[in-house]
Amino acid sequence: MLQPSPDAITPGGGLWGGRLLAFGALPSTNDWAMTHAGELHHGDLVQTAHQTAGRGRLQRAWVTPPGLALTLSVLLDPHAMNALRPSWIGAAAAIAIRDLLREGGVAARVKWPNDVLVSGRKIAGILVERSGATGPVVLGLGINLNQTAADLDAAGLRQPATSWLLESGQAHRVASCLPELRSFLESTLPLATASGQPRLAEAWARHDALAGHHVRVDTSQGTIQGEYLGMDADGALLLRDPSGATRTLLTGDASALRITPPG
Numbered sequence: 001m002l003q004p005s006p007d008a009i010t011p012g013g014g015l016w017g018g019r020l021l022a023f024g025a026l027p028s029t030n031d032w033a034m035t036h037a038g039e040l041h042h043g044d045l046v047q048t049a050h051q052t053a054g055r056g057r058l059q060r061a062w063v064t065p066p067g068l069a070l071t072l073s074v075l076l077d078p079h080a081m082n083a084l085r086p087s088w089i090g091a092a093a094a095i096a097i098r099d100l101l102r103e104g105g106v107a108a109r110v111k112w113p114n115d116v117l118v119s120g121r122k123i124a125g126i127l128v129e130r131s132g133a134t135g136p137v138v139l140g141l142g143i144n145l146n147q148t149a150a151d152l153d154a155a156g157l158r159q160p161a162t163s164w165l166l167e168s169g170q171a172h173r174v175a176s177c178l179p180e181l182r183s184f185l186e187s188t189l190p191l192a193t194a195s196g197q198p199r200l201a202e203a204w205a206r207h208d209a210l211a212g213h214h215v216r217v218d219t220s221q222g223t224i225q226g227e228y229l230g231m232d233a234d235g236a237l238l239l240r241d242p243s244g245a246t247r248t249l250l251t252g253d254a255s256a257l258r259i260t261p262p263g
């Protein structure tokens with residue numbers, strides 16, 4: 001039994017013919033999908049108009065006012081798709097959101113590990129979680145749709161943020177964005193497999209907000225600065241530190257500093 005139960009279940013509304021389970025309000029779509037993973041199918045999509053206790057990366061809160069954001073989670077079975085690699089799913093989803101925004105006339109970039117930015121301001125975040133080492137994966141996506149500058153200020157965010165409304169001057173309806181996002185995800189998620197990874201790496205490099213920059217990365221062990229070298233095949237950030245050593249960073253917050261001089 002799906003409890004609390006969705007307000008609407010639409011067959012074929014998820015990915016690859018999965019269902020769309022829509023809720024008026026839910027604490028967190030990721031939590032709900034994780035709790036009910038055993039009853040969900042590959043490609044089922046869980047969406048809510050009002051997420052009351054959304055979670056972000058690194059145990060942070062993800063705050064979205066009711067009705068102003070696209071908040072959803074997708075249940076993915078890594079075995080159902082030619083060995084989908086969980087560590088690449090977030091990057092593939094970030095590219096899908098970038099493509100969605102591009103279609104809507106907004107030029108966005110992706111930033112390690114899997115943020116989407118417009119002019120350096122965060123417009124979307126992604127949280128990938130897995131139940132156990134071999135269980136299903138929950139891909140959580142939060143896209144700022146219709147927040148005004150005052151809404152974003154009121155949220156007290158720790159980094160500059162923007163919304164699709166602010167970038168395009170137009171309001172965006174969940175009902176029309178969702179099918180488009182779904183079809184972009186259907187195109188990019190297959191890149192999170194061994195055979196798709198070279199194309200994923202190429203798409204990431206093309207739209208990488210950190211490319212060509214010196215970066216600062218805040219980690220739980222402290223802050224490291226250096227020349228950004230890109231992402232490795234496991235999704236870790238590579239950086240040349242001031243001593244010339246290459247560092248491999250698995251988690252943290254990265255920001256672009258000055259442009260790296262050529263040569």
Ligand code: BTN
Pocket residue numbers: 027028029030031051053054055056057058060062070071072073115124125126127140141142143
């Ligand atoms: C981040 O940038 O820190 C990740 C934010 C992820 C937010 C989404 S909104 C839908 C899904 N449910 C959650 O509780 N979190 C993710």
